[in-house]
Amino acid sequence: MKFLLRAVSVILLVFVLPTLVSAGLWVSQDRPQRWSEANWGSSGLLPSAEESPQAAIYVFSAMTGGLKGAIASHAWIVTKDENGSYQRYDKVGWGSPIRRNHRAPDAFWYSNPPRLVAEVKGEAAKRLIPQVEAAIAGYPHGQPGGYRIYPGPNSNTFVAHVLREVPELGAVLPPDAVGRDYLPDGAFYHLDKDGRDLHVSLGGLAGLSVGMRSGLEVNFLGLVAGIDIARPGIKVPGFGTVGL
Template structure:
């Protein structure tokens, strides 16, 4: 029974303490009271699609609305093919047709919360990746009505994480507070990134690990992630996010 004490201590320090801190901070933030009162407009974070003819891909994330925003973010993916005059935004939501295309501007706020760029690629790298992204979106098994589950998944972050695993050219993982990112399609227990860089083991997204060149070492617990990124040195803190070098260093 001695093993339970260090486990409980680890959970308290690594997960519950950061979540309590995030909750206290979130309670001090001025937030919209409803979906209708929230801002969903473009932020100017991304350059105008006509600024350059080159192909681009961006993965973005922003805090979600309501009390859940203390602990979780929503993520989506934006692509622009070579010579295109507009972006195409893909994301999964919990209402209507789950896979939404261009429901909001590419870099819009999410429930009044400003997004940030998780990763970006451009030029020939993006041209090569876009067909694979489209294929990964089409093959995602939880794209029907009723396939969305806010916790532990499959949700918006499960969708984007699937694309990142299938398209290693994006060379990124979602933030540690992207709840649902560790839920594997069809409830699988184990998965490997397409290029073999990361191994993921999970029990329905509730508890598990990810390890490899891209993820570093992560321990997942009830949708939150604690871990270390070795290649791009950073600490991954539940509810709070990534502290250290950014995850989208220039390639």
């Protein structure tokens, strides 16, 4: 009984309390009530393709809309061949599941600004773009019907899959990317291709990630708490990574 009480206390303190605080702060701010009222235009974060001719890969994440925006974000991938144009890839829950260029590469998402998760340029990007495109094409939930908002597979499941398949991108999605811990095909565990990160998951509802990129993470009902080693910080549900 004492162990159960302690476990419940830890869950309340580590996962529930920060989430409630984050939700309270979120609803206290003025935000769009409908998707049609939100800003979906370019944030101006990226230069035009003409101004930056070198090859590039970007991974972006932005908080989503409604109350779920207090704890959940949406991620997408952008590639650009040398002297080419930007190509944006999102996994969405309507129409063709993996959308290409349905919004500007650096667009706001539900009026929320994009955050840069990963960036690779030049010769390294030229080498990795074919691998990124192969990972996108090989995503096992890329067909119509291959989307479930919670616990996955969703938009973050898609981007997390690409990051695991191309570990040279050197990043993991932020803790608020709910659905990133759902492993493709509902697998119980996954070892990244370079062997540097291990992920264990019970259908995206609970799990553990450990490694050089992930640090130490515990996932509970889509909420993530842990320690970031690569960029020293503490991962707090509802607040993301708080840098040390």
